[in-house]
Amino acid sequence: MSTAPPPTGDDLIRVLATLANPHRLRVVAALSRERAYVSGLARQLGISRALLQVHLRKLAAAGLVTARLELSEDGKAMNYYEVEPFVLTLTPAVIAAAVETLTVPDSAEQPGGER
Amino acid sequence: MSTAPPPTGDDLIRVLATLANPHRLRVVAALSRERAYVSGLARQLGISRALLQVHLRKLAAAGLVTARLELSEDGKAMNYYEVEPFVLTLTPAVIAAAVETLTVPDSAEQPGGER
DNA sequence: GGAACCTGCTAACTTTTCTTGGCATGTGCA
DNA sequence: TGCACATGCCAAGAAAAGTTAGCAGGTTCC
Numbered sequence: 001m002s003t004a005p006p007p008t009g010d011d012l013i014r015v016l017a018t019l020a021n022p023h024r025l026r027v028v029a030a031l032s033r034e035r036a037y038v039s040g041l042a043r044q045l046g047i048s049r050a051l052l053q054v055h056l057r058k059l060a061a062a063g064l065v066t067a068r069l070e071l072s073e074d075g076k077a078m079n080y081y082e083v084e085p086f087v088l089t090l091t092p093a094v095i096a097a098a099v100e101t102l103t104v105p106d107s108a109e110q111p112g113g114e115r
Numbered sequence: 116m117s118t119a120p121p122p123t124g125d126d127l128i129r130v131l132a133t134l135a136n137p138h139r140l141r142v143v144a145a146l147s148r149e150r151a152y153v154s155g156l157a158r159q160l161g162i163s164r165a166l167l168q169v170h171l172r173k174l175a176a177a178g179l180v181t182a183r184l185e186l187s188e189d190g191k192a193m194n195y196y197e198v199e200p201f202v203l204t205l206t207p208a209v210i211a212a213a214v215e216t217l218t219v220p221d222s223a224e225q226p227g228g229e230r
Numbered sequence: 231g232g233a234a235c236c237t238g239c240t241a242a243c244t245t246t247t248c249t250t251g252g253c254a255t256g257t258g259c260a
Numbered sequence: 261t262g263c264a265c266a267t268g269c270c271a272a273g274a275a276a277a278g279t280t281a282g283c284a285g286g287t288t289c290c
Binding site for chain 2: 235237
């Protein structure tokens with residue numbers, strides 16, 4: 001049985017690069033305990049909102065967290081983030097397989113690929 | 116049973132940062148098939164020796180590959196690299212645990228820690 | 231001796247990522 | 261109206277990573 005879907009090379013790199021950061025690791029850790037909204041999480045982690053914003057965006061882009069906009073009781077718009085229950089196993093074999101699907105940014109990328 | 120030792124936060128980040136690179140991913144993939152020496156591997160991958168050198172160094176620093184210096188039959192010194200059979204499982208829970216042991220580079224690091 | 235291999239290093243440039251600070255918008259409430 | 265809280269974005273400087281080019285050392289063999 002396989003718990004993790006076979007990641008493409010580019011996906012794998014995106015996820016790895018995303019997780020290879022203390023702030024983002026802390027974000028994932030915090031969200032794995034309890035979902036949180038941006039401002040509150042920023043206070044909790046002791047970093048600026050702008051900074052957290054960027055990291056959350058990257059985490060979301062990698063599919064590791066998801067955002068849900070809600071209205072609090074007093075009418076404020078709160079953007080709640082929660083962690084995605086991912087499972088990723090890393091071994092030489094997994095990497096070898098992923099490399100097969102690696103996009104080679106040789107000289108030019110095909111347009112329209114990235115958002 | 117646990118195949119992977121509990122990674123410390125700093126170790127985890129080092130490994131993730133190391134693997135989050137196309138060149139290094141290709142190196143691991145190549146070495147997982149067969150060990151290779153620097154110059155040969157550089158040719159095989161189509162990159163310069165100097166560049167490969169740097170990436171190999173990082174991979175070794177993260178404990179993902181190991182080097183062994185050997186003498187070929189014709190007396191040349193060959194530095195053979197081979198991949199380490201690592202198994203790393205990544206989940207929110209694993210990350211939450213690793214974060215506990217994260218070194219906080221708050222304002223200053225203690226000297227002599229890093230090379 | 232010179233060519234063809236192997237190894238390593240470092241300085242300097244380029245590219246990417248990280249981080250900060252400011253600005254704009256909206257809501258509820260005294 | 262002004263304060264406190266929420267959201268977002270963008271420009272610009274700072275820091276880190278990636279890459280290249282060049283140098284120096286070693287060995288075999290013609």
